Amino acid sequence: MASKPTVLITGASSGIGAVYADRFARRGHDLVLVARNAERLESVASRLRAETDVTVDIIQADVTAAADIARIEERLREDERIGILVNNAGAALPGSFVEQNAAQAADLIALNVTAPTRLAAAVAPRFARAGSGAIVNIGSVVGLAPELGLTVYGATKAFVQFLSQGLAQELGPKGVYVQAVLPAVTRTEIWERSGRDVNAMPAVMETAELVDAALVGFDRREAVTIPPLPDAGQWDALEAARRAMLPNYRQVHAAARYRAVA
Ligand SMILES: NC(=O)C1=CN([C@@H]2O[C@H](COP(=O)(O)OP(=O)(O)OC[C@H]3O[C@@H](n4cnc5c(N)ncnc54)[C@H](OP(=O)(O)O)[C@@H]3O)[C@@H](O)[C@H]2O)C=CC1
Numbered sequence: 055m056a057s058k059p060t061v062l063i064t065g066a067s068s069g070i071g072a073v074y075a076d077r078f079a080r081r082g083h084d085l086v087l088v089a090r091n092a093e094r095l096e097s098v099a100s101r102l103r104a105e106t107d108v109t110v111d112i113i114q115a116d117v118t119a120a121a122d123i124a125r126i127e128e129r130l131r132e133d134e135r136i137g138i139l140v141n142n143a144g145a146a147l148p149g150s151f152v153e154q155n156a157a158q159a160a161d162l163i164a165l166n167v168t169a170p171t172r173l174a175a176a177v178a179p180r181f182a183r184a185g186s187g188a189i190v191n192i193g194s195v196v197g198l199a200p201e202l203g204l205t206v207y208g209a210t211k212a213f214v215q216f217l218s219q220g221l222a223q224e225l226g227p228k229g230v231y232v233q234a235v236l237p238a239v240t241r242t243e244i245w246e247r248s249g250r251d252v253n254a255m256p257a258v259m260e261t262a263e264l265v266d267a268a269l270v271g272f273d274r275r276e277a278v279t280i281p282p283l284p285d286a287g288q289w290d291a292l293e294a295a296r297r298a299m300l301p302n303y304r305q306v307h308a309a310a311r312y313r314a315v316a
Pocket residue numbers: 064065066067068069070071088089090091092094115116117118142143144145146165192193194195236237238239240241242243244245247
C-alpha cells in the first residue's frame with residue numbers, strides 16, 4: 055500500500071497550524087513543520103513523535119526572509135514525499151489604516167501574500183506533473199468583509215482566497231486539490247499579537263473545532279470551506295452572482311450609465 059503523503063505546514067508552532075499538525079499526524083502523515091520559534095516547534099514535534107508513529111521534521115524559518123523561504127521552496131521542490139502543503143503562517147496588524155505605516159503593511163503582505171504564493175509556486179509544478187497533491191491556504195472571512203476595519207489584513211486574505219480559487223481552476227484538472235479555508239474569530243495568539251483581546255469578541259471558535267471542520271471540507275474536496283457559516287447556500291449564491299456577471303464584462307463600449315452627457 056502506498057504510504058501517505060508528507061504534509062508541510064507553515065506556522066505550526068501555535069494556534070491553527072499546531073492543530074493541523076496534530077490532526078495530520080493522527081491520520082498517519084509524516085510532517086514538516088515550519089515557524090520561527092524553534093523551541094515551540096520542537097515541543098509540538100516531540101509531543102507528536104511520542105503520541106504517534108509519524109516522522110516529524112522541523113524547519114526553523116521566517117517565511118518573509120529570502121534565505122529562509124528559499125530553503126522551504128527547495129524542500130518543496132525536491133522532497134517528493136511531500137504531497138500536501140498547508141499555507142497557514144500569518145499575522146494581523148494592530149490599529150486602523152491611518153494608524154498603521156507603510157512598512158507594517160509591506161511586512162504583512164510579505165507574510166500573508168508573498169510567502170504562500172511562493173510556496174504554492176514552488177510545489178505546484180511537481181504536483182501537476184505527478185497528477186496529485188493538495189494545497190490548503192488559510193484565508194479569513196475578513197477577506198469577504200471590508201466593513202470590519204481590518205483593511206490591509208482583509209486585503210491579504212482576499213488575495214489568498216482569489217489565489218486559491220484561481221489555482222483550483224488551473225490545477226484541479228491536473229489532479230491537484232486546492233482548498234481555501236476561511237475561519238472567523240478563532241482563539242489563538244494572533245489576537246494578542248495584533249493588540250486585540252479575543253475575550254472581548256462576541257463569538258470565538260476553538261482551534262480544534264475549526265481545524266476539524268476544515269478537514270471535513272478537505273475530505274469532501276471543497277474549494278472554499280467556511281467553518282462557521284451555517285448556510286452553504288449563502289456562499290453558493292455569492293458565487294452564482296459573481297459568475298453571472300462574467301459574460302457581461304466583455305464589451306466594446308462602456309455601459310450606458312457611464313456615457314458622458316453632452
Ligand atoms: N485566529 C483567528 O481568529 C483567525 C486566524 N486566521 C489565520 O489563521 C492563520 C494561523 O493563525 P493563528 O493560528 O490564528 O495565529 P497564531 O499567531 O497562533 O499562529 C501564527 C503562526 O504563524 C507563525 N508565523 C508568524 N510569522 C511567521 C513568519 N514570519 N515566518 C514563519 N512563521 C511565522 C507563528 O509562529 P512563530 O511565531 O514561531 O514564527 C505561528 O506558528 C493565519 O494565516 C491567520 O491569518 C484566519 C481567520 C481567523
